[in-house]
Amino acid sequence: MIKKFILSGCLLFSLVSFAQQGTSSPYSYFGIGDVRYKGTAEMRSMAGIGVEQDSIHLNLDNPASFANLKLTVLSVGGSYATNKLKTSTQSASTQRSTLDYLAVGLPMGKLGFGFGLIPYSSVGYKVESIATDVSQNSKRFDGTGGLNKVFLGVGYKITPSLSLGADMHYNFGKIETSSLEFLSTIPVGTREMNSAVLSGFNFNAGLMYQTKISTKMNLYSSLNYSLESTITSNNTSNIATVLIDGDFNTSVVDAADDVVQTASMITPSKLTFGLGFGESKKWMLGAQFSSRNAAQWGNTYNSFSNLSFEKYQKISLGGYFIPNYNSFTSYTKRLVYRGGFKFEKTGLVINSQSINDVGLTLGIGFPVTGSFSNVNLGFELGKKGTTTTNLVQENYANFSLSLSLNDKWFEKRKFN
Template identity: 25%
Template sequence: MKKNIYITLFFVLGFSIFSSDLIAGGGSIYTRYGIGDLKFSLTARRLAFGEGGIALADFDYVNSFNPASFYQMRMTRIETGLDINGFAISNNSTNVFYNQVYFSGFKFGIPIDKDYGISLVMGMEPYSRVNYEITENDSSSLVDPYKVTYKGTGGLSKVYFGLSYKLPFDIAIGSSFEYYTGKIQHQSNAEFQSTSSFRNAYFNKDYIFTGVGFTFGLLTGNLSHLVGINAITDLRFGFSYSNSVNIPTDTVSTSSTTINSATALSYDDGYGQTHIPERLGIGASLKFKDSYLIILDYFYQPWSKYKFQNKTSNFYKDLNRFSIGLEYKKDPTKYNSFWEQVSVRGGLSYEQTQYTFYGANINETSIYFGFSAPIGFENTIDFAFQFGKRGTTENNLLSENIYRFSLTFNFGELWFIRLNR
């Protein structure tokens, strides 16, 4: 009977991931729920802005927040980079720190017809990330001392193809087709000492996602003439909407233990759907004297509507995110030295995240800083840093200090030139 105790072990542990005697590592424990942490900024420039930019009309960057913004692209552009993420996690008795390096995505944009604002952009980028590891040493009157480990990895990514088009009055619209894919794996292991007669047990559950969606965007033309202030040289408003998506999800559950030299394995395969709610974003951008840029952004996503196999989560609520960013970039017609080509950025954000536990909402506040340095004509290397605080130690929850460094390479080339005849 002892040798088979692993079958019921996890049903009698009474385990809470926020209990004060846990050793946490690997990442944010909050990512254990749903599809994990959401990714808002995918380049260093966006991160330095406070992870915003819905109303930016860029010719020298690819803005995947709003596909309408592609319309001013004047060169073929390639963007790629990496992120270094660090979390200092603490509760009432424990402090840990971890860091990891991630690929931040890839974007490729081609201007097709500049007169009509038609540009094509293709990209691959993360949508969410799960990364946590929790270890607890415990004992019980029913079993020998044991160590329990909970671990999660993976996340959702999307591959997208987007087009923009310019309407009269310099109003731009755009849309992108998105293919969601990814895998999230949760592991639960119970390990006994080598002298114990109890057997180690291993439980895995994999979620495999594949689905499609779209994002629609709108960007106004320059409305600065309506303000009547000469110092304001550009004023725009932007809007983006991503539809709710029902993503077909395969689930695979396995459990195993070793008895003598043989391994007992059980396997279960299932199929369902993961409902990702719609996302709405609105923003504004304001430029002074062609050198100072201010952006304001707001995101809303009703994660209370999130469902897996038609069941909602008690740990999810609606997300609201506010950010403000500032950039100084000298008018490109007036510089001639290296330092005159360096642009500097900063930002602030406040996010009411999708997480809620025991009546406590998990909120996040962050500050940002970054800059871009030229590495050739129309080519830059961008740097950004974020420091944020999320969560609380009340009610045995966790407080997290977030450290994030982002590096992006941004290349622009004249690949296609149309000759007028």
């Protein structure tokens, strides 16, 4: 059954991933946009923790995990997010629904393969500043697009306790922005439109190790290293004089020739280390730390004197609990309860203020009776940014849903 979902799911997901606007954050103006991929729904419900060698769930952050799969896994996830934006004087609310990832894992003995598509970051904002003083300029900023990743990875089980893996990501996408500036008393203004076509590769390597520390207790560990990579941005910019109607629609009066440039954005290497302990198929508690030096995300159209990038860091604490994995009499005892806490320094600094993200996560996994497939729900409540120094604070609530469909492929037929 899972095979029938693969082709149709890939086609549908590819179309939707290009069409959807995955964020409503004004901070998506900077760099490559708002990084919205936070892991699969199962991991996201534990604040991103992914240290256990799981045989029926995909871990897209560490390619060593593919070696531990026992069944073919199709994993697809989406989310619904509400976001309240506020400054020291104003507030607004937004909502959005997105598809977050589509991936397949294939076990082949000691080897395991994974491939899929991840809409990694999104640009989506519309900001207006209408001047009350007729002598001052009014402004309007719009942006759409983002960065997607197609990945292919392999994992190998060296021993029953130790696995290693590597994967390759091809990054591609397009970001389009426009800015409009005008006097409210004059229906003529200046509009600048920018288009950035993004492309590049990045590579990751990972290790996962687990061992027993007592009869029932296991120790879990995970190490992932992302190499420094470059994203090439082919930029096209155009400045025009436009007529503006009452709904801010524009028509070109006069336009300059397009300006074409090529820029390189550097993503430094990133190290993620996680450690956990627990009882297999019963409970697990873990901690994870990620660190990356300051990135060079400035592009020709979104680099400013009050903008800089600092070291990225993330600390996560989380885990899960299953009352009775093998219960035949109570379905609720087979549910997986998840939770976590995260603190993330996004690496973005505006007006000398670090933009941080703090959140609490909860989740629950529903096993599909008669199979190893499962449905997972997650909830995330958090705060990003600050209202100091004329910035925007985002108070968000995210709801995530994933399907992890498991099946056995490549079986020999007993009868022809």
